[in-house]
Amino acid sequence: MEMKPPPEATRTLWSLRRGEHCAITGYDDLLAEAYKVRLMEFGFYPGETVSCLQSPGFGAPKVYRVNNTIYSLDDEIADHILVESTPPRD
Amino acid sequence: MTKVLLIGSPNSGKSLLFNRLTGLSQKVANFPGITVDVATGKLQGMDDVDLVDFPGTYSLKAISAEEKVAVAQFEKALEDNEVEHVLCLIDATRLEKSLFFTLQVIRECEQHGKAVTVLANMIDVLEANNLSIDLPALEAAIHTRVIPISARSGKGLADIAEQIRAARSAGAQARRPHLVDTPDELLRGTAHQLAQRLGPRGDVLVRTQNRLDAFFLHSVTGGFAFFGIMYLLFQSIFTWSTPAMDAIEGSLAWMADGIVPLIGNSILQDFTADALFSGIGAFLVFVPQIFVLTFVIGLLEDSGYMARATLICHKPLRYFGLTGKSFVPMLSGVACAIPGIYAARAVDSPRKRLLTYMAIPLMPCSARLPVYALLIAAFIPAETFLGGLVGWQGLAMFGIYFFGMFIALAITGFVSRARKDAFDDLPFVLELPPYRLPGIKPLLRNAFNRAKHFVVKAGKIIFAVTLVVWVLGYFPNYGADLGQSWLGHLGRVIEPLFAPLGLDWRYGVAILTSFLAREVFVGTLGTIFGIEGAEENMVPLVQQIQGSDLTIASGLALLVFFAIALQCVSTMAILAKESRSGTLALKMFGAYFVLAYAVAFLVYQLASAF
Numbered sequence: 159m160e161m162k163p164p165p166e167a168t169r170t171l172w173s174l175r176r177g178e179h180c181a182i183t184g185y186d187d188l189l190a191e192a193y194k195v196r197l198m199e200f201g202f203y204p205g206e207t208v209s210c211l212q213s214p215g216f217g218a219p220k221v222y223r224v225n226n227t228i229y230s231l232d233d234e235i236a237d238h239i240l241v242e243s244t245p246p247r248d
Numbered sequence: 249m250t251k252v253l254l255i256g257s258p259n260s261g262k263s264l265l266f267n268r269l270t271g272l273s274q275k276v277a278n279f280p281g282i283t284v285d286v287a288t289g290k291l292q293g294m295d296d297v298d299l300v301d302f303p304g305t306y307s308l309k310a311i312s313a314e315e316k317v318a319v320a321q322f323e324k325a326l327e328d329n330e331v332e333h334v335l336c337l338i339d340a341t342r343l344e345k346s347l348f349f350t351l352q353v354i355r356e357c358e359q360h361g362k363a364v365t366v367l368a369n370m371i372d373v374l375e376a377n378n379l380s381i382d383l384p385a386l387e388a389a390i391h392t393r394v395i396p397i398s399a400r401s402g403k404g405l406a407d408i409a410e411q412i413r414a415a416r417s418a419g420a421q422a423r424r425p426h427l428v429d430t431p432d433e434l435l436r437g438t439a440h441q442l443a444q445r446l447g448p449r450g451d452v453l454v455r456t457q458n459r460l461d462a463f464f465l466h467s468v469t470g471g472f473a474f475f476g477i478m479y480l481l482f483q484s485i486f487t488w489s490t491p492a493m494d495a496i497e498g499s500l501a502w503m504a505d506g507i508v509p510l511i512g513n514s515i516l517q518d519f520t521a522d523a524l525f526s527g528i529g530a531f532l533v534f535v536p537q538i539f540v541l542t543f544v545i546g547l548l549e550d551s552g553y554m555a556r557a558t559l560i561c562h563k564p565l566r567y568f569g570l571t572g573k574s575f576v577p578m579l580s581g582v583a584c585a586i587p588g589i590y591a592a593r594a595v596d597s598p599r600k601r602l603l604t605y606m607a608i609p610l611m612p613c614s615a616r617l618p619v620y621a622l623l624i625a626a627f628i629p630a631e632t633f634l635g636g637l638v639g640w641q642g643l644a645m646f647g648i649y650f651f652g653m654f655i656a657l658a659i660t661g662f663v664s665r666a667r668k669d670a671f672d673d674l675p676f677v678l679e680l681p682p683y684r685l686p687g688i689k690p691l692l693r694n695a696f697n698r699a700k701h702f703v704v705k706a707g708k709i710i711f712a713v714t715l716v717v718w719v720l721g722y723f724p725n726y727g728a729d730l731g732q733s734w735l736g737h738l739g740r741v742i743e744p745l746f747a748p749l750g751l752d753w754r755y756g757v758a759i760l761t762s763f764l765a766r767e768v769f770v771g772t773l774g775t776i777f778g779i780e781g782a783e784e785n786m787v788p789l790v791q792q793i794q795g796s797d798l799t800i801a802s803g804l805a806l807l808v809f810f811a812i813a814l815q816c817v818s819t820m821a822i823l824a825k826e827s828r829s830g831t832l833a834l835k836m837f838g839a840y841f842v843l844a845y846a847v848a849f850l851v852y853q854l855a856s857a858f
Contacts, residue, residue: 192311193311193675195307195309195311196306196307196311196675196677197675197677198436199306199307199309199348199349199436200306200345200677200679201344201345201440203436203440211458211461212458212461212462212465214465214466214467214470214559214560215467216467216563216564217563218465218559218560218562218563219559219562219563219572219676219678221461221465221559221680223454223458224344225342225344225345225443225444225447226341226342226343226344226447226448226451226453226454227342227344227345227679228454228457228458228461228679228680229677229678229679229680230555230559230676230677230678230679230680231676231677231678232562232563232566232676234566234675234676235675235676235677
């Protein structure tokens with residue numbers, strides 16, 4: 159039986175590979191409200207474009223760019239940020 | 249006297265600006281319950297104005313108890329009649345990071361009738377890269393004066409005092425409130441739009457940063473860079489500190505040699521030599537290590553590399569309940585727990601900082617080395633194999649070093665799983681600041697303040713305990729025979745406690761005195777066995793121990809006991825001060841003693857069976 163790829167909306171920020179871009183669609187329900195607010199304060203708004211700049215080996219936190227600021231998030235947080243793919247920046 | 253508050257988000261250059269604005273006139277204090285320093289200094293050019301440097305924060309909506317304390321203190325300060333102006337610092341190169349917080353600060357100032365000015369720092373970086381922000385439009389949008397400055401070059405700093413004077417003559421009421429009742433949600437949206445519309449265009453800065461990150465975070469090149477830099481950090485604690493430590497010891501010995509013979513009374517003479525000079529020397533000797541480590545960590549933080557190092561070692565440490573930020577404090581702890589505990593301030597999550605505190609005293613610090621060297625020389629055969637490349641004694645030293653690290657990680661892993669919701673935590677979202685050349689003067693000042701904090705705060709406790717141990721060891725026979733002193737009697741009283749490990753009263757006394765510093769164990773045994781200078785030449789003491797009734801099983805038990813037990817008054821004093829909890833220090837002392845004893849008993853029983 160042919161396996162269907164997961165729907166685009168279920169992708170999380172953690173699944174981004176180096177050089178990929180995405181738009182934030184929201185947060186899942188497991189993420190604490192205070193953490194959601196803090197993420198938005200950092201610039202991770204729904205609708206915002208995020209790029210994955212570095213994906214170090216051995217499961218280390220990945221490096222993301224939001225506007226002109228660069229953050230590192232580990233899977234415990236990035237896996238709760240829902241995204242959809244977007245074309246690369248110019 | 250009036251006050252001006254300086255507030256801003258982390259990595260916006262606040263410390264450098266504060267140092268620029270206040271020069272040398274600084275006082276450092278803490279809010280109760282948090283570890284972050286609050287510095288106060290006279291604003292240069294305005295002698296009647298104190299500038300108060302608040303902890304860097306991303307938002308006035310706190311999510312941890314510690315953040316809540318800092319925010320509450322800011323709000324309390326706004327109610328202070330002496331506070332007349334707030335300077336809110338933003339990073340002009342990354343407007344979107346700071347604007348929401350800036351709007352929150354403006355709203356708070358409007359609510360309390362305080363004047364506020366926004367300082368757009370790093371304007372020189374924008375100019376150097378042909379970038380700009382639309383300052384007039386920003387000022388109009390937020391109804392607040394925005395002064396472009398460079399804390400590094402000094403550009404625009406003269407305008408700050410000018411603005412404070414102007415606001416003073418105009419009066420805070422001259423400002424018409426705009427944001428008083430605006431909720432956070434609306435401020436957040438406004439900040440986002442303003443940053444998009446008025447912030448710098450282009451990503452030349454991010455591209456430069458990313459090129460360096462591609463090297464420093466690469467699995468291979470980043471790994472080599474990490475080990476190289478951490479090696480330098482570790483070496484700096486030992487190598488760079490040693491001349492100053494030797495100088496302190498030498499100076500105190502020289503002073504003691506000069507002063508002690510001038511004292512007529514023999515008790516006072518012994519007190520001055522052994523309690524006063526040795527007691528002061530016992531903690532002053534740590535000052536160079538604290539200074540050097542604080543300076544080097546400051547270099548790594550200001551250069552932007554520390555955030556990358558944190559990222560690299562976050563994953564493996566997370567498994568044990570720690571964070572990447574725990575690595576440097578733990579590495580420092582391998583040299584000495586005291587600078588390691590100071591370095592743990594960088595761990596922003598209270599939960600993970602507590603776990604880091606728990607791990608640091610178990611790191612195999614240099615004070616354990618003489619104890620290990622003595623016991624290994626006494627009980628482990630000096631045989632080598634594989635052509636002399638490998639020996640039992642070397643393996644034992646290697647094993648006991650890693651045993652301490654293993655126990656540290658096992659404990660933090662266990663506690664983090666057993667007490668999942670017991671402490672405040674923060675998510676791992678780490679801002680990677682741009683790579684920059686550090687400013688040396690503020691780092692030297694910070695290192696000086698940290699060393700001073702140690703001497704002033706921990707020195708009293710350490711000296712008091714030193715004094716107690718000296719009195720117990722000196723009386724009633726005036727230092728003639730340690731075995732017949734009150735300490736010797738105490739050793740016999742507690743002999744049954746150590747008897748299950750096969751240890752007699754002499755080792756009990758040595759364990760008691762080693763609470764001053766672990767290496768004192770060697771000197772005390774030397775005194776009890778009647779050997780002068782055992783610390784410098786251990787061979788006669790090793791022979792004495794080998795010739796005594798002590799078994800190999802007891803020797804191994806002592807080794808693991810010292811690997812775990814928190815036998816260090818200086819560590820406990822600084823742990824109590826830094827964690828703001830004497831109870832935590834006492835609990836850790838008790839828990840590690842019980843664990844050390846239990847593991848030592850197990851080792852003794854197992855070794856005795858073979």
